[in-house]
Amino acid sequence: AIWSIVKKNSYPQTIGIVEPWYPLIGNGLLFLGQTDVKKFQNLEKVCSAGKEDLFRLYLGEKIIFYTNDVNMAQKIMTNPNCMNRPYMYDFFNLNKGLFAAKTHLWKGQRKALNPAFNMKILESFVPIFCDATKNMVQRLDAIPAGETINIMEHLLRCTLEMLCATTFEFDVNDFAKIDEMLHGMESFFYYAAKRMLKFQYHLDFIYRWTKDYREQTSVHKFMHTYGMQIYNNANEKYTKGLLTNDQTEDGNNEGFRKPQLFVNQIFSNTSRKFTREEIIENILTILGAGTDTSATEVAYVLLQLAMYPSYQQKVYEEIMKVFPEAEPHITTESLKRLQYTEMVMNECFRIYPVAPNLLRENTEDVTLCGARIPKGSIFGISIYTIHRRKDIWGPDADRFNPERFSPERSAGRHPFAFLAFSGGSRNCLGARYAMISMKIMLVYLMKKYHFKTKIREEDLRYRFEIILRLDGEHLVQIEKR
Numbered sequence: 001a002i003w004s005i006v007k008k009n010s011y012p013q014t015i016g017i018v019e020p021w022y023p024l025i026g027n028g029l030l031f032l033g034q035t036d037v038k039k040f041q042n043l044e045k046v047c048s049a050g051k052e053d054l055f056r057l058y059l060g061e062k063i064i065f066y067t068n069d070v071n072m073a074q075k076i077m078t079n080p081n082c083m084n085r086p087y088m089y090d091f092f093n094l095n096k097g098l099f100a101a102k103t104h105l106w107k108g109q110r111k112a113l114n115p116a117f118n119m120k121i122l123e124s125f126v127p128i129f130c131d132a133t134k135n136m137v138q139r140l141d142a143i144p145a146g147e148t149i150n151i152m153e154h155l156l157r158c159t160l161e162m163l164c165a166t167t168f169e170f171d172v173n174d175f176a177k178i179d180e181m182l183h184g185m186e187s188f189f190y191y192a193a194k195r196m197l198k199f200q201y202h203l204d205f206i207y208r209w210t211k212d213y214r215e216q217t218s219v220h221k222f223m224h225t226y227g228m229q230i231y232n233n234a235n236e237k238y239t240k241g242l243l244t245n246d247q248t249e250d251g252n253n254e255g256f257r258k259p260q261l262f263v264n265q266i267f268s269n270t271s272r273k274f275t276r277e278e279i280i281e282n283i284l285t286i287l288g289a290g291t292d293t294s295a296t297e298v299a300y301v302l303l304q305l306a307m308y309p310s311y312q313q314k315v316y317e318e319i320m321k322v323f324p325e326a327e328p329h330i331t332t333e334s335l336k337r338l339q340y341t342e343m344v345m346n347e348c349f350r351i352y353p354v355a356p357n358l359l360r361e362n363t364e365d366v367t368l369c370g371a372r373i374p375k376g377s378i379f380g381i382s383i384y385t386i387h388r389r390k391d392i393w394g395p396d397a398d399r400f401n402p403e404r405f406s407p408e409r410s411a412g413r414h415p416f417a418f419l420a421f422s423g424g425s426r427n428c429l430g431a432r433y434a435m436i437s438m439k440i441m442l443v444y445l446m447k448k449y450h451f452k453t454k455i456r457e458e459d460l461r462y463r464f465e466i467i468l469r470l471d472g473e474h475l476v477q478i479e480k481r
């Protein structure tokens, strides 16, 4: 207890401390024994109340240097010495994959994988995105008009289908274990988040005795076995020289003749040789980082449009103007013309950032707010709070208003005020992939259906997780247009 107090007083006043604080448990009372909704609310409350640019949140003895300030966020997220993942990211069990990898591994992997989703490659994915969306629409068509459905279930299956097809040419519709796989995707973030806030579970020898450990291990085993099968298939093709990717573009230099599958790109990468484990963990990382996130964001957009019919009408009209045909001819270029739809999407990502909190670790000492912060410290960036700051977004920051993202109002905004896809060189690798695939989902869904909901914005509550999880379901009614 004395050591706790000494440690607490070893930082200057410029780095405030979250209250109530107690020796040994720190700010643990904000989370221990609380429901997931209360955990989210408590964290959000302390983050919005943080008056200093940087303040300390104590999980037991562990300090997280939190910020809700855009300049501080920029300083941390662009500092090459703050690119590491803290030990809590080991809870994902995928630390040889890009998302959770420590800096020494991450640097080379990221450099090699940055071109994996360039614009030409994304263009080659458009037909896959369209097919997966059409399959979803077919399933929705079978639902009686006016029936209340959880749209998230349908979107998750659709994004999984997209990710599987573009990552390793796999049609999930042929897969008997699709439910296990969907469960695997949702579990990716669930168990890691649960363990993060139960700091007694940070110790492996305690966690190993828990039910969560057994469940997480079983899901991980299932996914890992699956990742191994994908690896073996690709490896066989690779060794026989049968990889299906075009390594060259077609004669007109207009793009690739075939979709450039992620697994094949890793195998044939010339700038870095990936080990077997790295390939498997990156396949699972891309699936994990891409499915639930994109599905959740589209679910929020649809819910929001269902709550605000006038915005839904404007999005519909724009989509019909750009794609009047019954079977839209979609390209990455034509999607750029959906400017109002993009404003609506961005405004939804602002209010509902799928990653409400990010963590980073410094690999060298850094000086911030006049204090030397030793290497190995943890930084937290509260994106949820930054996105709702009244001094940046105006007094109505809590309200939905897509006009905030009009070109005029966006001009001159701080580059770290909007962090839906994070910032700096460790930002989201799949941001453009996500935007294109999500827009395609909206095109087909809006053209075909009118969305309604009984949910009101003021009733929305969130659960503490790595991703912004609605407490309850994204319940909507769909009516054919």
Ligand code: HEM
Binding pocket: 098, 099, 100, 110, 285, 286, 289, 290, 291, 293, 294, 297, 354, 355, 358, 359, 419, 420, 421, 422, 423, 425, 426, 427, 428, 429, 430, 431, 433, 434
């Ligand atoms: C709406 C959809 C998405 C959102 C909002 C989103 C958001 C994010 C955020 C905020 C991060 C940074 C995490 C951090 O700094 O700690 C991230 C990382 C990442 N995302 Fe996304 N993401 C989305 C979709 C995707 C998709 C579709 C893919 C893949 C196709 C993807 C792949 C990744 C990867 C690999 C990383 C780790 C990057 C690294 O550590 O270098 N994401 N994403």
